[in-house]
Amino acid sequence: MLERFIQELRTDDPGAETPAVTRERLKGRFAPGTTRRMTLLGMLVGAVLGDVTLSGEETLVYASTFGEGRALEDYLASFPAASPTLFQTSVHPSGVQQGLIGRQRSVKELFPHAGGGQLVVQALLTAMLAPGPDAVLTGGEERGTWLMETGAVSDRTFAYAMRLSREPGPRPLGRLELTQEVSTGSLAHPAWFERLHGRQPFDGTAGDGWRLKLIWL
């Protein structure tokens, strides 16, 4: 069994906020002039990650099923005069890189995961197998527009960041246990976010072959 303790957690659920309102709410979190080219997901992930201790020496894991949905949509729409900025911004894992580049924060190991049903458990597994005493797991999605009907972008927006440690320390927020077992199933990214945002426990199959326990302390 792999075990890690949640030491810090930040979540952001914009709910019915429009992207413009979310951007306005978050822009003060970044250096003046740096947000103009940032995506909504880049701002959300950058903001929650900015609230979590990050030395740069620990492994940073990034989870996003779809990544930069709106940049992808806008880049596709820019053809035949392809936009260089939108191309670069649409490439996974731009969402986590934007804020770190703005802050000039190098990191040793960055593990971006993508994909569907196994995303959450695989990102957790990467964080829990990281060699150092701590790891940071961050993730999020941004709601798309015209590509939503194709299933190529997310239908909701959220972001989270959490610092995990091997040792419990004096005041852990929660405990994560990952156990190998013969099972099939998945814990979808939005469902995982809801567990974090609402501090709800979880005990069940999180991915094929893996059982996850999330206990709030």
Place this chain on the structure above:
Amino acid sequence: MQTRAVYSSRRDAVRLAAWGCLTALGDAAGTCAALVRGERALRAVPVLGREGGDPVPLALLPDRALDETAPPSWLATVKSRFALVREPGWGGPRRPVFVTSSNFGVGCLYAHRRGGDPAFLPFGALPRCVEWLRRELGWGGNVAVCSHACVSAHLGLLQASRLIQAGLADEALVFSFDFVSPFVSGGFHALKILNADFPAPYQARAAGSIGLGDGSAFAVLTRDHGDFAILAQSLHNEMHHSTANRPDGAGFTACLAPVAEAADGRRLWLKGHGTGTIEAGRLEAGACVRLFPGAPLVGWKGSLGHTLGSCGLVELALAAEAMHAGRTPGTVGSVAPVVAETVAIESFANGGYDGVVCASNAFGGAHAAFLLSHA
């Protein structure tokens, strides 16, 4: 700025039990032999395929057009050439699969956007593309997806290694695929580094350029069997600029220094990232000269093009094949003068070497490298 090797000794190393790749020049053995002969797979192709545009250097699979088909035509080639990845049991609890790519099925989204054909949609969205691939190749559900632009394959190798080292997997399959489409060629063309000029990695010339290529590859990692061992893996992410490296080359050093330390006196040759851009090539070659004095440096993207997120795995397969065959292909597409005296333009016998360091770079100043040695 510090990073470190994953392994400190052979005791921790993982073995490379099997490998394979698919490029415009054929399978691993065929590609390696063609590179030794100095063959260049890149050809001038309109950047937007049937919609035209400037001719740019692309190395596509034989008989594959730049424009995507539905279903993607490359799957049949992958299925016919990579029998091992279709063996039963992959994706089971103890035999995880790591899928790595920077493109996935995005060429199908482009095709859908331009033509409106809904037949492309089952392959365009990233989760649907991976699920389609999983079903077609007969894998179980234990499939991880790593996507970090052009170092994607390295992350699959590293995470697969960690599962094996932790005793959570008996063996792991890392599978990577990147097939060029107007989506990606149009993007690099817009960035102005994909243009009419053919790439010449590490050549001292006034302006740089890259080529793009189709690439797919696999590697099977195990704890205890296989002719080669991955002795060290290292990552570093500069986060200095979205498309440029720190001008002092510190990012290259931070990634390669732990690998040099792990080399522990072994005689090595180097397979660099070497896309053909001027500044990155100069910085990479400089770091290689400092950290691996005298080690010959080669790059193969002047022939195969940049196979993007799959380049780390494609070039691992070619490096293993070169060590197996006893001859390392030179830096095809480049001529003197070069940016460092250790750049090897011509192929050379590698029997006197203990191993090879393979390095890749990506957007955001991402660096990745590993040390492959005879087991």
